[in-house]
Amino acid sequence: MHIKKSVFHPITANNASFLSSKIAVGESFEPLIKIEGQHPRIFAKPIYHQQKIPNSLQVIYVREGVYERLQEALSVLPKIYSLVLYDGYRPFQVQQYLFTHFAQEVAQRFPHLSEQEIDSETRRYVAFPSLDCAHLVPHLTGGAVDITLGDINGHALNLGTAFDEISAKSTTRYFEQFPNENHKACTYRRLLYNCMTMAGFTNYSEEWWHYDYNNIAWARRVQAQSASYGAVQAVIHNHYVKEFNFI
Template sequence: MPLKQYAPVIHVYPAYYHEGLPGSMSDCLVRQSVVERLLRAASVLPVDHRLVVLDGWRPLEVQQSLYDRLKNQLLEQGWTESDAFYEELHRYVARPTNNPARPPRHLTGGAVDLTITGPDGWLDMGTLFDDFSERASTRFFELYEPAENYELRIRDNRRMLYHAMIHAGFTNYSDEWWHFDFGNQAWAVVTGAPIADYGGILHGT
């Protein structure tokens, strides 16, 4: 389901389209059940706050571009290809595959990346979207025990997003404050569901 039709309740900013990534789209697509849960999450946000969806269903071409980009970045940082190298790479970007038994999360239409905007613009979440550092982990500002006021605001902003999404039935990928799942294999593992509701979708509609 295209998400722009749900504006202004949900804002859509397709990050990879704005980056000009090959194969990216000008809207964000997700499963109908994901739309329903996003609307539920949006309903519990404070007045004048809205969800901003950055990415949903991701074509394999985009997945491949992201995979290659991070792989090259790690190599430029001095990594060499090894088990540890691929463990770090796959921590942030799934291997592109159309294998129905192990689809990347975003290929299922059951994964969504998002943040929150308020009266003064996007809330400060402590890192940019797609920041691949320890600070991007969802609980970083919980475990770090921030003392500065701006760090406390970041912690509270992340809590707002997390609790709204969990309330709506999503699960969170703990290394990325912006990433949430519903119905896919990652969601099934966390919730204890016997099987995932969704497999991969090769073509968006």
């Protein structure tokens, strides 16, 4: 009962200072697996394929350990809720497309910003497409997921913003500061955050939907010296991963 109650606890600010030293990647060679109905409370809805983004995947892939921890998250989440996955492993070409698309949207919404400010604002919402170990794209590792809370039938609940929305309200703790603005969304975000972090994930504070495990972004937040998930290069055929290798 204590664990079940704790999933409703407020989301606390993450005051951990990131390690300044370079984080090593000791690749575990854990495979990518498809999420396709293995668990009755995990629903895969690949949003970028639905948006017809070039080279996007028709199914969601994650590292094996990520899937195991999603099951752990469900073990503490009340049974009337489910987890809805929007994205997992993301091909490099899709990351490039998204960065360009978001930069254009930021420039249109904030025409007064300089090019440098546009780049900085864009990086709040989408990682710069990089294979460099120090700035490795989290989704390229298979250790990042974009996820939301759903009802028992897999219908996404309202967590206060649309997925990928460029807004101050997209920050994970927004409704902790303004709980009366949307009490239900505040509760849903707490449920999602607590069940995911109890399972070992860490959250990117600018996006309530983004969680990491065992990649460099995760290692920085937990102050680990190394990560086990490096970059994965995949051959894509008809929007499926045909084969992959570790780089």
